[in-house]
Amino acid sequence: MSIELPKEARQQAITSIERYFREHMDEPIGNVAAGGLLNFFLQEIGPSIYNQAVTDAQERLQARVMELDIDVHESEFGYWKTAKRK
Template sequence: MPIELNKEARQQAIASIERYFRENMDEPIGNIAAGGLLGYFLEEIGPAIYNQAVADVQERMQLRVAELDIEVHEEAFGYWRKYDQAARKRR
């Protein structure tokens, strides 16, 4: 599955690449070249970042699912405990 950016995010990314080159490199980069570099990063490096993000989310979700029984656990057969406690208070 190719990684795509919406139009606004793509424009912001290209502007950021252009600024990075202006401020950190000896030569500036043009809009078309910055777009090409962005495309390269998205195709070449993007999947590794995406896959790591998916793995991180899976790990967090598994931890949440593991804690689910603690969060929503209900004690079974509690009627008589409640009844016995009420009877003790009346004595």
């Protein structure tokens, strides 16, 4: 599965890469080169970040599912307990 960015997010990422190079590297990077670098990161490093995010989401969901019985538990056969009070 390849990681795709929406057009606007991709353009913002390219602009950010260009700015990073201007401010932190000896030579600036052009728009095309920044796009190529972004493609490299998305293909090479993106899957690791994506997989970790999926793992994190699974862990959070599993924790919530484990608490489901606490959140929505209803006592069984409670009619006679409440009927005695009336």
